[in-house]
Amino acid sequence: MLNEKKYIVFLLLLAMLIPLRAQVASFRINASGESRNIFASRLYGAKWMSLNHFFNTFGEIRSLDTHEWSLSASLGGVEYVFYANSAFYLRNGEWRHLPSTVERLSYGLYISEAEFVRILREDAYPDLLYSESDDHYILMPGDFSVRDISLREMKNGTVIRIRTSKTFPRDYCRVWQGNNSYLYISIYDASADLNTLARSYPSGVIREIIPVMAKESLQFNVKLRMRIDGMEYFIEPESGDIIVSLRHAYQKSATPLDEDGMKQRWLIDTIVIDPGHGGSKSPGAVAPDGTLEKDIVLDVSRRLGSLLESRLGVRVVYTREKDVFVPLWQRPKIANEAAGKLFVSIHCNSSESSRPYGTETFILAPKSTEESIAIAARENKVIELEDDRERYEKLLSPEQYILSTMAQGIYMKESESLAQAVEMNFKNRNGARSRGVKQASFIVLIGPAMPAILTEIGFISNYNELNKLKKDSYRQEIAHALYLAITEFKENYEREIRN
Ligand SMILES: [Zn+2]
Known part of the structure; x- marks a missing residue:
């Protein structure tokens, strides 16, 4: 009797797992004839599509908030925000209603396929066709040069x-x-x-x-x-x-050895750690008890570096190893000259109120808006103390910003997955609070020609979090979470190269 019960439970589990496997919704681009499969899943007897995968493929993801689980994305000039477990979404700032809620499955938001096709027809693809013969949607491009x-x-x-x-x-x-x-x-x-x-x-x-x-x-x-x-x-x-x-000299018939050598160049073998601030010029945020951001982040950086070197066997390059002042513009330069493959800038947060606490991780905002500059203001503040301030002012002007951030924009997808992995690993610790992945115009993230993030490991303006950050064991825990996130990212990234 007991065994039979177990067997039924096993079958039920199996039945629940099977529909999650290998479902796709297929789209064909009319001009090129190329076809793309978008991850889908079977839920409540219908097909649900991954919004993350769709916008990654055909549109642009602006941000994915893994705290509130919302996804901002754009497609054909229309801006959308979708929320997990909500039947409301924003279309160019206006609320719209869906017959069913958007669901979250692991890292992604899913929407009922039929509903999503209706949204596509309304906005970006009024001529969207469905070809029954090969189960494809056909996207018709407009009249473009x-x-x-x-x-x-x-x-x-x-x-x-x-x-x-x-x-x-x-x-x-x-x-x-x-x-x-x-x-x-x-x-x-x-x-x-x-x-x-x-x-x-x-x-x-x-x-x-x-x-x-x-x-x-x-x-x-x-x-x-x-x-x-x-x-x-x-x-x-x-x-x-x-x-x-x-x-180029490369031919597909090259010996496997050559190919390995070629792949070698793309492996994540050098990681650049950027401990924020430094020196008497830039102490960073100052806690009510006088604890300085620059000291906490240098210690966490060293702990992270030694974990990466000893366990992951990668080369670690620091933008500073001591309590010295390094201008913001020099930090990405150090990273690029060291041929770094990842750039991780470590900071502590602070706020006028003592209430906020938790971690948040930033990637570079694709556009310099007042909002994205304001968020970055605290960490960019040090430029007021630097000699060539003009250099930075120009950098943040809307025209120049687009050009200067282009190199980083290329790594947007990678930077975002790294940032997500960091927040996930922070969150997995006991009693931790992740404030999610965000975007801002941090100067230090503009220059690196590699995936780059800036992580705020906690608020030193919050008594509780400050006391934790002052403990060796807690700083080790933070360093360990960062190490796990980088390891995860490295494994996923390199798997892609090997295929
Ligand atoms: Zn800072």
Whole structure:
């Protein structure tokens, strides 16, 4: 009798698990014929789609708050905010109602597929079609001057073709190589449906193509798997298409050893730890009892560094190892010169009220808005003490900001997953409170050519949290949570490279 019961429970568990596996909703992009599968799940007898995965693929995720579990995203110029367990969502700041609530499954928010298709038809894709024969939704791009981007792999090079519906003058195009394994293609006065132009390739020289709109230019950030030996571009007279050819020595028939060597370059082998503030010039936040932020964060940084070195076997580079002043602009420079693969800036929070407590982790805001600058004001404040203040003021001006943050924007997805892993691991400790992942215009996050986060490990303006942060065992606990998050991130990231 008992055994039979166990068996039924086992079957029930199995039945609950099976529907979670390998469900997808498929979308085809009409211009390219390319098809993308979006994670889906079966709930209450219907198909539910991952909003995170959808916006990551076709739109843009602005922020994912893992405290309140809300997702802000944009698609085709419309801004959405969805909330877990809520039947209300925001569309361009206005409340809309859904027949059923948005659900949260692990890290993602899920919405009923039928409902989501209705939203898509209302906004970005009025002509959205459903093809019953192959169970695909078909997204129709509008009338844009740049319609498609495709690749052709040759023996000693790769040709990128940008299909256009008008002929651009040659000097409207600019192609250049960054110092960070990226190639940039910028087309002035171009329009495009960004949602249909993102590409990723499982093998070959090009890993990913990320389209972005920067002022009046359409820019493709082309993430490379390996170094290229040269490139040129021209406008094809007959078609008006923009052709970019890359020369490189890599061939698919290369010996496995070469391929391993190539992959080696992408592994997370160097981690840069940036203990905030330092020196008499910049003590950071000051606790009511005189405890200084700069001392707490240096100690946590050292603890984290030694965990990373001893257990993960990576090289650790510090932007400061002692109580010295390092200007903000120099910190990303140290990281880039050390060929760092991750940048982790460690700070303590403080507030005028003694009430707030908990951790929060930031990634760079994609736009400099008054709000994003205001959030970062406390940590950027030190620039008032630096010699070349103008350098920073220019950096934060809306025009310059977009250009300067482009390098970091490329790593947005990675920075966000790292930040999420950090907050998850902070939260998993006893009695911990995560305030979630947020965005701000921190100067120190602008420069690093690698995934970068700034984590606030607690409020020293809160008595309880201050007392904890003053304890060795608690600082070790914080360092350990950061170490676990980095390990998790590294494993996921490198798994992607190996495939
Ligand atoms: Zn700070």
